[in-house]
Amino acid sequence: MKRIFLYIFSFFLTAGILSAAYFYSYQRTVERTRKHSNIIEAERIKQVDTRKQDIVWPETQCILETYDMGTGQKATEKLSEREELLGRNREEVIAYLAAYMEELPLEEFQKGLLSYELLSFSADKLVLRKTYDSGQVKYEYYIALFDNEVVVYYSDKKTVFEYTGISAEHLPETELRKLNYGIYVKDQEELYGILENYSS
Numbered sequence: 001m002k003r004i005f006l007y008i009f010s011f012f013l014t015a016g017i018l019s020a021a022y023f024y025s026y027q028r029t030v031e032r033t034r035k036h037s038n039i040i041e042a043e044r045i046k047q048v049d050t051r052k053q054d055i056v057w058p059e060t061q062c063i064l065e066t067y068d069m070g071t072g073q074k075a076t077e078k079l080s081e082r083e084e085l086l087g088r089n090r091e092e093v094i095a096y097l098a099a100y101m102e103e104l105p106l107e108e109f110q111k112g113l114l115s116y117e118l119l120s121f122s123a124d125k126l127v128l129r130k131t132y133d134s135g136q137v138k139y140e141y142y143i144a145l146f147d148n149e150v151v152v153y154y155s156d157k158k159t160v161f162e163y164t165g166i167s168a169e170h171l172p173e174t175e176l177r178k179l180n181y182g183i184y185v186k187d188q189e190e191l192y193g194i195l196e197n198y199s200s
Helices: 002-054 090-102 106-111 173-181 188-199
Strands: 061-068 074-078 113-121 125-132 141-146 149-154 160-167 183-185
Touching (some): 141 173, 141 188, 149 188, 160 188, 173 183, 183 188
Antiparallel strands (some): 061 074, 113 125, 141 183
């Protein structure tokens, strides 16, 4: 009888030890899995936050500062039209500003835009600055030959103001030499004086 009691006691003791070991290892596995999933979630949140800091969002406040070196005037305004900046990161905004300066719109050229730069960048606020020198723009027009015709451009030398219809064949040699280099013209009065001289 003692022997049976000893076997039963040993069986229950062994079963209890194995159950306790299994339960302990199960708890450790659950805890490690929970910690691991928390780390993964934290990393995911961190990545989302980092991405938010790295691009211009619709709620990003965009400020444009302008400064005219010629007059000394400064101004600050909120950019209302900024669709071309949305979704761009810092490097892409800088590249956009460089491309803007490369393909400068005529009105910006005429105002004497010297630089367009990024002053600060975050998901909350973007600050840009345009620097002008209105005193730098001395000429409004540029006259040159194109396809054997006298053509008037704005002073950016790429935007056509007027195709005159004046053929180069009827112009004196001295004027042709000037036109081959191109002639800068201050204003409309001077422009129409030159064109009248060419057509007479």
